[in-house]
Amino acid sequence: METTIAEPVLSLRSATLAFGDRQLWSNLNLDVRPGEFLAVLGPNGTGKTSLLKTILGQQQLTSGSISLLGKPVGLGTRDIGYIPQQKLLEQGTPLRARDLVAFGANGHRWGLPISSKAVRRKVDEVLEAVGATAYADVPVATLSGGEQQRIRVAQSIAGDPRLLLCDEPLLSLDLNHQRGVSKLINEQRKVLDTAVVFVTHDVNPILGMVDRVLYLAGGRFRIGTPDEVLRSEVLSYMYDTPVEVIRSRGRIVVLGAPEGYGVHDHLEHHVGEKAEV
Amino acid sequence: MGNQDIWSQIFGFANYGELLFLVRNSIIAGAILGIVGGLIGPFVMTRDLAFAVHGVSELSFAGASAALLFGANVVFGSIAGSLLAALLIGILGSKAKERNSIIAVIMPFGLGLGILFLSLYTGRSANKFGLLTGQIVSVDNPQLAMLIVISVIVILGLLLVWRPLSFASVDADVARAKGLPVTALGIVFMILLGLSTAVSIQIVGALLVLSLLVTPAAAAMRVTASPLLTPLLSVAFAVTSVVGGILLALGGGLPISPYVTTISFLIYVVCRIIGARKVKSGRNGRLLTPTLES
Helix, strand or coil: CCCCCCCCCEEEEEEEEEECCEEEEEEEEEEECCCCEEEEECCCCCCHHHHHHHHCCCCCCCEEEEEECCEECCCCCCCEEEECCCCCCCCCCCCEHHHHHHHHHHCCCCCCCCCCHHHHHHHHHHHHHCCCHHHCCCEHHHCCHHHHHHHHHHHHHHCCCCEEEEECCCCCCCHHHHHHHHHHHHHHHHHHCCEEEEECCCCHHHCCCCCEEEEEECCEEEEECHHHHCCHHHHHHHHCCCCEEEEECCEEEEECCCCCCCCCHHHHHHHCCCCCC | CCHHHHHHHHCCCCCHHHHHHHCHHHHHHHHHHHHHHHHHHHHHHHCCCHHHHHHHHHHHHHHHHHHHHCCCCHHHHHHHHHHHHHHHHHHHCCCHHHHHHHHHHHHHHHHHHHHHHHHHCCCCHHHHHHHHHCCCCCCCHHHHHHHHHHHHHHHHHHHHHHHHHHHHHHCHHHHHHCCCCHHHHHHHHHHHHHHHHHHHHHHHCHHHCHHHHCHHHHHHHHHCCCCCHHHHHHHHHHHHHHHHHHHHHCCCCCCCHHHHHHHHHHHHHHHHHHHHHHHHHCCCCCCCCCCCCC
């Protein structure tokens, strides 16, 4: 047994995921502790979304084990807050912004959608925290993409989750909103000690917040601090081609990484990975 | 037949008091169906199942006409048909595209079977036509009791699963991540939908079930996005359509369905206009002075 300060929220042991003869990652050992911010990086088709599905119990590992709060993962749990890839809600959806947020706190409860005083207070609180009070009573489907994503963040934290899973939550947001949304997620983990697993193709908006990076590419992976992983020699090895990592004014740019590396077009369909826009 | 005759056939009010007494069962049944249709409608809309309702109703019609032919209970036949269709659609058609093709396959088959059974049936022909286009005078006491029992089951079932079903209907990915049994909720909903369709057919007929299970909810969703006001308005619209339709149909001796469908259509048109005006005026609940953001 390793000596630990806090029990890991999420724990993978010798985890391997393969589709047919295509191995996405193998022998992955990973512990994510309370309050830790882990960024999952890498090009399309390397198993970032599959990793999230594995944590949600919707994808079985080929071998190895995965546990959440000390128990094997089941089909979803209330301990998880989930921010999906942005998908605008259907026009005419009979919900106001605050109703979608309330689902994050009590959507699992039977009965009519009448929230208790405590839930209503919580919803007001998180709406305020994400700066969405002004449009709390607006039909949620009529909100802009950036506004809907803020509501998603509010929904994900309304249930006081132990683990926040974020699947490209900044996609299609402008820079200002990207900063706002990532700041919110960061505050949440600091205040409530929530572990964050944040899948993204661009690490820059969250660079100052990330504790560790899990980089997936070409069937390989690297885990470490951004400084340890995001280096020319490390990525060159993973991509199997000379890659240059440039740091400039607090931003990281990766030059020479093959576009769509790790994606095998003829396999993409079978893998069932969501294409990233 | 002159215009005058046609008019009095559509709107006749001679001996209205006596007629009202004769059809009191139908009015009660109509009001209950309005509640059922109004409550289930918003889910039919958010789950994109309007076409499925039509498919289920055709198989329900086949079941009912088989029961009529073999002298069995028509309501039971109707329930058997609609549950079979609802479960087939629910289990095989989890994706919208697959679902539509399954419905398109089931629907004509059900309608064809129904027509076969009705052609073989030698009893009163009003019974035949009624299954397709609705009827008013046919609701007797045992039948009414059964409609009430099934409707109460549907209403209680919906009230019980309301919140998780709403969550799973509009936001399936997050609901699944939160551990909700999204697939099971979908199957439960299809069973409730099958039962609602079966009872609706007894009053408005197989061809026009949509006017009860879809139109009132679609109208309500045009004017509000409140999760409580939507079903309340939808119920009000559905009850108005069915009961209003029965009351208007009384005098003329015509099927009730044209009255019901016209009222529910008019309500929809009015709601669309109100909804469009609301969008134009920008009144959607947004506070005009935004709070300061950090």
